[in-house]
Amino acid sequence: xxxxxxxxxxxxxxxxxxxxxxxxxxxxxxxxxxxxxxxxxxxxxxxxxxxxxxxxxxxxxxxxxxxxxxxxxxxxxx
Amino acid sequence: xxxxxxxxxxxxxxxxxxxxxxxxxxxxxxxxxxxxxxxxxxxxxxxxxxxxxxxxxxxxxxxxxxxxxxxxxxxxxx
Amino acid sequence: xxxxxxxxxxxxxxxxxxxxxxxxxxxxxxxxxxxxxxxxxxxxxxxxxxxxxxxxxxxxxxxxxxxxxxxxxxxxxx
Amino acid sequence: xxxxxxxxxxxxxxxxxxxxxxxxxxxxxxxxxxxxxxxxxxxxxxxxxxxxxxxxxxxxxxxxxxxxxxxxx
Amino acid sequence: xxxxxxxxxxxxxxxxxxxxxxxxxxxxxxxxxxxxxxxxxxxxxxxxxxxxxxxxxxxxxxxxxxxxxxxxx
Amino acid sequence: xxxxxxxxxxxxxxxxxxxxxxxxxxxxxxxxxxxxxxxxxxxxxxxxxxxxxxxxxxxxxxxxxxxxxxxxx
Numbered sequence: 001x002x003x004x005x006x007x008x009x010x011x012x013x014x015x016x017x018x019x020x021x022x023x024x025x026x027x028x029x030x031x032x033x034x035x036x037x038x039x040x041x042x043x044x045x046x047x048x049x050x051x052x053x054x055x056x057x058x059x060x061x062x063x064x065x066x067x068x069x070x071x072x073x074x075x076x077x078x
Numbered sequence: 079x080x081x082x083x084x085x086x087x088x089x090x091x092x093x094x095x096x097x098x099x100x101x102x103x104x105x106x107x108x109x110x111x112x113x114x115x116x117x118x119x120x121x122x123x124x125x126x127x128x129x130x131x132x133x134x135x136x137x138x139x140x141x142x143x144x145x146x147x148x149x150x151x152x153x154x155x156x
Numbered sequence: 157x158x159x160x161x162x163x164x165x166x167x168x169x170x171x172x173x174x175x176x177x178x179x180x181x182x183x184x185x186x187x188x189x190x191x192x193x194x195x196x197x198x199x200x201x202x203x204x205x206x207x208x209x210x211x212x213x214x215x216x217x218x219x220x221x222x223x224x225x226x227x228x229x230x231x232x233x234x
Numbered sequence: 235x236x237x238x239x240x241x242x243x244x245x246x247x248x249x250x251x252x253x254x255x256x257x258x259x260x261x262x263x264x265x266x267x268x269x270x271x272x273x274x275x276x277x278x279x280x281x282x283x284x285x286x287x288x289x290x291x292x293x294x295x296x297x298x299x300x301x302x303x304x305x306x307x
Numbered sequence: 308x309x310x311x312x313x314x315x316x317x318x319x320x321x322x323x324x325x326x327x328x329x330x331x332x333x334x335x336x337x338x339x340x341x342x343x344x345x346x347x348x349x350x351x352x353x354x355x356x357x358x359x360x361x362x363x364x365x366x367x368x369x370x371x372x373x374x375x376x377x378x379x380x
Numbered sequence: 381x382x383x384x385x386x387x388x389x390x391x392x393x394x395x396x397x398x399x400x401x402x403x404x405x406x407x408x409x410x411x412x413x414x415x416x417x418x419x420x421x422x423x424x425x426x427x428x429x430x431x432x433x434x435x436x437x438x439x440x441x442x443x444x445x446x447x448x449x450x451x452x453x
Binding site for chain 3: 402406407410411429432433435436437439440441443444445447448
Binding site: 159169173193199200202205209211212215216219 | 317320321326331332335336338341342343344345346347348353357358361362
């Protein structure tokens with residue numbers, strides 16, 4: 001249950017950050033409705049942010065494993 | 079008591095954000111004292127931030143109610 | 157043990173903020189390795205951030221003491 | 235069980251409060267021009283901008299949630 | 308009761324630590340010019356700027372608290 | 381003792397998750413040009429930039445940790 005809570009927390013964080021970045025970029029001046037251009041920008045931006053998040057995760061985990069094989073400083077520090 | 083703690087937490091957050099925004103805007107170069115111009119800017123900015131916070135609260139709560147009447151996705155998601 | 161945990165938390169926060177500021181300033185375009193210029197900038201920036209943190213701590217604590225001697229509003233408010 | 239309901243309600247309220255702070259932060263930045271502040275009230279451009287900003291942010295939020303729903307299936 | 312006092316003290320300390328981090332963050336941004344960093348020490352402009360920044364931030368804080376006090380009455 | 385190990389593991393995982401969010405935030409800002417987003421995929425400049433950004437951030441992190449180690453001695 002703790003793990004499920006952690007996964008939820010993680011998803012919530014992703015959605016929050018994604019909203020923050022994409023709203024910033026796609027809706028410079030909020031009008032009386034979301035224009036179709038803004039909506040497209042938002043969906044695209046969302047896709048890009050999630051791809052970026054995946055890229056970062058992979059790179060980060062690979063690096064941790066690499067450092068922990070080398071032992072030493074890198075082991076417990078990140 | 080939990081509710082009181084939450085109200086305190088809420089007020090603290092408001093004051094923190096307000097300070098952050100208004101210090102940024104009103105004190106570009108911190109000098110050896112707060113000039114009267116900076117002080118006026120600060121009080122005005124504070125008033126504006128609190129008005130903005132009120133406007134956002136009302137709009138947000140109205141929207142939640144509207145979505146939860148429609149049911150569906152909007153209900154538990156915000 | 158709680159105090160040790162707090163000290164750790166404090167150090168972690170310092171390192172986090174320092175990384176954030178110095179990476180922002182010293183590595184504008186991340187390349188395939190950290191250049192020696194970037195590395196020097198980073199060590200210097202780190203030193204500067206820690207000095208700044210010390211300056212802020214001293215000034216802040218001095219101010220709290222000053223205010224609490226005056227009593228009144230300043231006492232419990234910061 | 236009542237206690238559990240109480241905790242759920244409180245943490246939901248806390249989440250709403252936190253969203254309101256985030257939204258005020260974001261929309262203040264977007265709708266109130268940078269630099270010194272001249273008037274405490276919101277002027278006739280700023281006020282609707284703040285309200286639209288809240289609504290468009292929540293619209294965008296729904297776009298994200300619908301898309302995530304779609305991807306999960 | 309001693310435990311309670313201990314918890315109060317610790318959470319007060321935690322709040323002070325957190326304020327110091329926020330202040331360093333804000334004032335570093337304000338007082339240290341953007342871009343690459345050349346010297347580890349604070350120069351003769353940066354050092355008083357950092358100290359003034361802390362004091363003016365706390366002055367401004369007091370302005371807010373006094374105003375809130377006034378509004379509450 | 382198993383419980384303790386579980387808590388340690390979980391909080392380590394939480395710290396990793398949180399680092400990934402911070403890194404994505406920082407590197408997205410650095411590698412994806414400001415303004416409207418045209419394509420969902422990362423293009424041939426953005427993709428290596430994101431990966432380099434993660435690695436250089438961790439390199440820089442090591443510089444800091446080594447320096448702190450050195451100062452402590």
